Amino acid sequence: MTTLSLSLVSTLIPPTTTQDVEREVINYIASTSNHSFMVGKELLKPLESDKNQQGVLSFGLHDEEEAVKAPTEEDPTPAAPEGGWGMRWVKPYLKVAECVREPKIKYFRTPKLGGYVSCPYQYSYEVDTMNEGDGPDIVDGACPPFPEFTVSTTTDKGTFSLDTLGTDGEFTDADCALAVEWTKKLSEGLTRVCNEKITAEREYRAEVTAANDTHWTELDAARKALDAELPGLLEESKLAAASERADLMPETPEGEDPVPTPEEPEAEKALREGVIKLQKLKERVITQIESITSLGARKDAEPRQLDALKAALLFMKTAPEDCVTWQQMKGYVSTGVFLVMFEKTDVSVARDVLTAQTAASVKAMIEGIATKNVERTHVPISNLLEWLNQAILVHDAAVEVRKAKQAAAEADGAAYDEKVEDTITDVAEEEAAAAPEADT
16 A cells, blocks of 8 residues: 655754754655654754764755756757756655665654655745835825735745555556656646635735725715814804803893803813714714625735724723634624614713723723724724724713813712713623622
């Protein structure tokens, strides 16, 4: 019975002592079922001083030489083709007729009779590596994609091996030639698979980039519309607030000068204006809900700024256990539950929250996040992040207003019944309270 194993050869640099040197390692990655115990095993190339040690044979397979054409009578000095001769394996295969007679063969289990043949292979393919840094800025009317990638070519090499261990079978020259042919087809197949994979990744990135650009165009237009609309809304609200304060003033006795209407306290102004903007941002999210639910279909890796989405969901009082992974969160925002929770979120009143859902925790989570890079990869998350930043401002302003009202009431000797700050419950305390009491 012939068995097969497939391995990859990589470079290993042991980081333990200064005496360590760069050494190759063979990683066994596939085999037929009767040799499945080999998968996951490693074979470290022996040091030069141990060149007769078990396991040394396969490492010499990847030595290469120039593929110089042999001279003939008609062409005793063949000329190199344009671009050079290229390279070829020094040994197209390694053959061991009887493994038990070869002391350099490495057994991972009990030695057995049989033969062994191994062929080297290598294949090259392109790899896209994500660049570090923030990349170019967003400019008027354009949202350049992010992140950027550097294209490089990498080469992997390995061995395709056959054995007849446990039998007295030997490999013929024809068997070895067939193994070389199979190995060539394997190399070609791996090259094709890798090229198809990187092509598919690039095509998907292009689709995501195009969709994100469409979302950004919509978001940019909505921002400009709000910038144009907001001043009028704030002015209208300012006049209405001034009128309300004037209505609360006592009537001026006849013959006396009217008492000036007091200026609006800064905290109340911040809350009033903040609520107006927050409501408009909330309406924008709802209007563009399809772009947000589209996150559920994303197949790319999690965004660098995943905490932006997590923070927004937590501030909406989403359960922390539902905000752990990218898969969980993008799935959640694509459901109707998300929209219901979002619509009923009111940060202008004191709430009952968990520690992870507090304004302080959420602020810490989004501190330092580059907003422009959220936009350039995930406009829907950027939309929620903009709402979140405004929601935090409204939350803080509302707390300040309630504190001022409480202080004024206490100064007048009156009771202030409204809850001033959020009630924070630690997760451990909540779990303990929900647990059934022990029998006594």
